[in-house]
Amino acid sequence: MQTEIVISGFGGQGVLFAGQLLSYAAMDRGKNVTWIPSYGPEMRGGTANCTVVVSDEEIGSPLARNPEAVVVMNLPSLDKYEPLVKPGGVLVINQSMVDRKAKRNDIRVVYIKGNDIAEELGNKRLTNMVMIGGLLANHPFLTLEDMEKALKEHLPAKHQKLLEVNYQALRRGAEYKA
Amino acid sequence: MTKELMKGNIAIAEAAIRAGLQAYFGYPITPQTELLEWMSARMPELGRAFVQSESELGAINMVYGAACTGKRVMTSSSSPGVSLMMEGLSYIAGTEVPMVLVDVMRGGPGLGNIAPSQSDYNQIVHGGGHGDYHTICLAPSSVQESIDLTVLAFDLAEKYRAISVVLTDGSLGQMMEPGELPPMQPLKTKFSDWAVSGTEGRERRFLSSIYIDPPAEEVINLRLLRRWQQIQASEVRYKDYYLDDADFAVVGFGSVGRIALSAVRTARAEGIKVGLLRPVTVSPFPTQQISELATRVKGILVTEMNSGQMLDDVNLAVAGKVPVEFFARLGGVVPFPDEILAEIRRMATSDLKLEGHPRDRWLARMAA
Amino acid sequence: MTIAETLVYSRPKSFTETQSHYCPGCTHGVAHRLVAEVLDEMGMREHTIGVASVGCSVFAYNYLNMDFVQAPHGRAPAMATGVKRVYPDRVVFTYQGDGDMISIGTGEIIHAAARGENITVIFLNNANYGMTGGQMAPTTLPGMKTTSSPNGRDVETMGFPIRAAEMLSTLDGASYVVRRSLHNPKNIRMAKKAIRTAFETQVRGLGFSMVELLSSCPTNWGITPGDSLQWIEDKMVPYYPIGDYKVSQMVADAKI
Numbered sequence: 093m094q095t096e097i098v099i100s101g102f103g104g105q106g107v108l109f110a111g112q113l114l115s116y117a118a119m120d121r122g123k124n125v126t127w128i129p130s131y132g133p134e135m136r137g138g139t140a141n142c143t144v145v146v147s148d149e150e151i152g153s154p155l156a157r158n159p160e161a162v163v164v165m166n167l168p169s170l171d172k173y174e175p176l177v178k179p180g181g182v183l184v185i186n187q188s189m190v191d192r193k194a195k196r197n198d199i200r201v202v203y204i205k206g207n208d209i210a211e212e213l214g215n216k217r218l219t220n221m222v223m224i225g226g227l228l229a230n231h232p233f234l235t236l237e238d239m240e241k242a243l244k245e246h247l248p249a250k251h252q253k254l255l256e257v258n259y260q261a262l263r264r265g266a267e268y269k270a
Numbered sequence: 271m272t273k274e275l276m277k278g279n280i281a282i283a284e285a286a287i288r289a290g291l292q293a294y295f296g297y298p299i300t301p302q303t304e305l306l307e308w309m310s311a312r313m314p315e316l317g318r319a320f321v322q323s324e325s326e327l328g329a330i331n332m333v334y335g336a337a338c339t340g341k342r343v344m345t346s347s348s349s350p351g352v353s354l355m356m357e358g359l360s361y362i363a364g365t366e367v368p369m370v371l372v373d374v375m376r377g378g379p380g381l382g383n384i385a386p387s388q389s390d391y392n393q394i395v396h397g398g399g400h401g402d403y404h405t406i407c408l409a410p411s412s413v414q415e416s417i418d419l420t421v422l423a424f425d426l427a428e429k430y431r432a433i434s435v436v437l438t439d440g441s442l443g444q445m446m447e448p449g450e451l452p453p454m455q456p457l458k459t460k461f462s463d464w465a466v467s468g469t470e471g472r473e474r475r476f477l478s479s480i481y482i483d484p485p486a487e488e489v490i491n492l493r494l495l496r497r498w499q500q501i502q503a504s505e506v507r508y509k510d511y512y513l514d515d516a517d518f519a520v521v522g523f524g525s526v527g528r529i530a531l532s533a534v535r536t537a538r539a540e541g542i543k544v545g546l547l548r549p550v551t552v553s554p555f556p557t558q559q560i561s562e563l564a565t566r567v568k569g570i571l572v573t574e575m576n577s578g579q580m581l582d583d584v585n586l587a588v589a590g591k592v593p594v595e596f597f598a599r600l601g602g603v604v605p606f607p608d609e610i611l612a613e614i615r616r617m618a619t620s621d622l623k624l625e626g627h628p629r630d631r632w633l634a635r636m637a638a
Numbered sequence: 639m640t641i642a643e644t645l646v647y648s649r650p651k652s653f654t655e656t657q658s659h660y661c662p663g664c665t666h667g668v669a670h671r672l673v674a675e676v677l678d679e680m681g682m683r684e685h686t687i688g689v690a691s692v693g694c695s696v697f698a699y700n701y702l703n704m705d706f707v708q709a710p711h712g713r714a715p716a717m718a719t720g721v722k723r724v725y726p727d728r729v730v731f732t733y734q735g736d737g738d739m740i741s742i743g744t745g746e747i748i749h750a751a752a753r754g755e756n757i758t759v760i761f762l763n764n765a766n767y768g769m770t771g772g773q774m775a776p777t778t779l780p781g782m783k784t785t786s787s788p789n790g791r792d793v794e795t796m797g798f799p800i801r802a803a804e805m806l807s808t809l810d811g812a813s814y815v816v817r818r819s820l821h822n823p824k825n826i827r828m829a830k831k832a833i834r835t836a837f838e839t840q841v842r843g844l845g846f847s848m849v850e851l852l853s854s855c856p857t858n859w860g861i862t863p864g865d866s867l868q869w870i871e872d873k874m875v876p877y878y879p880i881g882d883y884k885v886s887q888m889v890a891d892a893k894i
Binding site: 112115116119124125126127128129150151152153154155156157 | 273275441444445446447448528529530531532533534535604606607608
């Protein structure tokens with residue numbers, strides 16, 4: 093079994109950290125995993141994306157031209173990645189930042205108002221976890237419990253007080269099915 | 271020990287520390303800077319030496335000085351910075367003192383870019399600095415190998431009084447993967463009989479790469495060459511995948527080696543009997559293994575992120591016994607597995623030729 | 639009547655019994671001897687690691703009887719940094735000429751001083767590249783003829799000399815930076831005292847020390863050894879004044 097996930101958005105949307113949490117969760121489940129970032133030359137802002145590959149065997153390429161699942165946090169990411177999702181794969185769209193629908197009908201598309209839900213929960217920086225909840229609900233290569241465990245173990249100490257609200261963000265996102 | 275999720279650059283830094291690194295000297299350059307930053311925190315914490323030098327020239331010469339004491343020392347940089355270190359590397363080779371260099375390669379020539387590349391292969395494997403010398407060059411393709419080969423680099427450098435280079439690239443440096451670090455080795459306390467330390471209780475020693483008398487320099491050159499023969503005979507390392515029954519073989523090192531693995535697996539699933547040989551030491555090069563491979567496959571595909579620098583070494587090993595094909599991405603572009611897969615399919619289904627040069631055929635295909 | 643023998647002069651232990659390759663009248667030999675005497679007097683010979691440079695002093699390690707390493711051109715302060723950082727309890731010094739230290743090695747010397755690297759630098763200034771046959775150096779005086787400034791150094795096109803001691807003295811990391819000369823016995827005595835202070839600065843962990851020594855080069859200057867000593871006094875000293883350019887409070891307080 094191997095799966096590839098791309099998470100893409102603006103720098104500062106927690107794209108890279110979300111990918112790292114998925115990687116921790118996969119590692120803790122005994123899987124092979126790679127996480128590889130790509131970002132522009134800007135120190136702040138700009139675009140950021142990362143590719144996570146999870147597999148039962150030794151991983152070859154850490155990059156995939158046609159990933160099975162893509163989470164897009166903004167419009168440029170949707171424009172870039174919608175054509176690349178593997179047929180039959182999953183596209184999770186942050187509807188708070190994107191004003192159009194997906195064009196493809198050979199993939200499953202999930203619309204989540206990520207920023208709005210995060211703000212309802214009191215912290216817009218939870219958007220990434222809302223989106224990851226949506227990803228795992230539609231592409232269950234890991235469980236929400238795996239992610240909760242990863243959060244508990246790898247969220248920086250100063251943010252540990254935000255654990256419960258992170259769990260909530262995951263669960264709110266997981267309510268959305270394609 | 272348990273596995274930790276680590277970036278390649280950090281994995282190399284921490285592995286070096288655990289291998290008993292006494293001193294690190296370096297200069298910031300993307301995409302290796304995390305390595306230097308890790309050292310800047312960890313080395314002082316352990317009471318070991320860390321200096322951010324004024325330039326790569328400064329760094330390599332600080333390494334040179336510290337290496338003359340026989341203590342474990344290293345530096346790290348990326349392609350343009352490594353170019354600046356070539357002077358020092360030649361002196362270090364000529365003085366026969368051990369050191370480790372990590373080169374996290376990026377796109378070039380010139381300032382190039384900060385994307386992954388393999389275009390320092392010739393600079394590291396076939397010289398770079400002046401004079402007759404060879405470096406031991408280890409090319410990891412994963413975080414775990416980055417750890418294991420960094421430790422090995424120190425052991426080999428010491429064993430052969432040579433320069434060991436860990437040749438990695440921006441993608442391996444930035445990529446996170448689970449890896450298991452070795453336990454902390456104690457620092458060395460006994461040093462070789464050539465190392466300087468102050469003359470207390472013994473004759474004085476001096477370390478230099480100057481041999482004004484040409485016949486004396488010739489003796490040194492011959493000694494280096496014989497030592498290199500010994501390294502070639504004993505230290506070749508590679509990994510093979512699906513080669514037992516293979517009709518075709520792919521040869522690639524480092525990050526392209528692992529990307530090729532994905533392509534090889536897909537091709538196998540399609541029924542193409544193809545395997546992969548991934549050199550782990552690109553210097554010494556697995557010449558014999560590739561020469562032997564050439565007697566039992568119908569074609570060999572060489573794939574790199576440079577214009578065919580390793581291809582030349584593969585060609586020498588194959589010696590015209592079997593057609594060789596070439597595929598590359600240059601300038602910091604990383605290939606996707608499907609690009610290599612297309613080349614494997616083409617190799618398996620077309621009439622391969624011995625005439626001409628694989629690089630020329632590749633360029634012609636690109637133009638078409 | 640018996641005559642008691644009193645030893646008043648002998649070869650320092652820090653000096654090897656090797657005939658030097660320096661030209662007649664060159665003051666490199668004097669500088670070597672002063673370093674050797676000082677290390678003997680301090681009892682530090684066996685705890686010292688020298689760093690030789692490139693230029694006439696490339697063979698310094700043949701004459702100074704202690705562990706030595708040999709640096710690439712200009713890189714001695716970096717190499718000394720590497721040695722010192724892994725052997726902080728040893729005395730580490732570089733011995734460099736002007737082409738080596740203040741032309742090709744400008745970056746290395748400035749940053750070693752800026753870091754307050756606890757090493758000692760012995761810097762010979764003879765206003766030209768000696769070993770390669772007398773070319774213009776960064777220290778060549780305005781108007782001075784060399785084999786690469788045959789009509790005299792024209793500052794309009796070749797720029798001005800660098801006063802290394804003055805320049806390094808501006809760095810907070812430098813603790814002891816002085817200029818002395820080797821052209822007569824009085825100045826040689828002053829030079830020895832400065833070299834002692836420089837090494838004491840290091841031994842006491844007080845940071846970077848550098849002694850610039852005005853030195854003769856009769857062969858390349860094309861004058862006799864005697865005239866070349868006079869030339870130092872007449873031409874070099876006015877441009878490169880003898881003096882203490884930086885004596886940090888800690889060094890001053892140590893009353894070496």
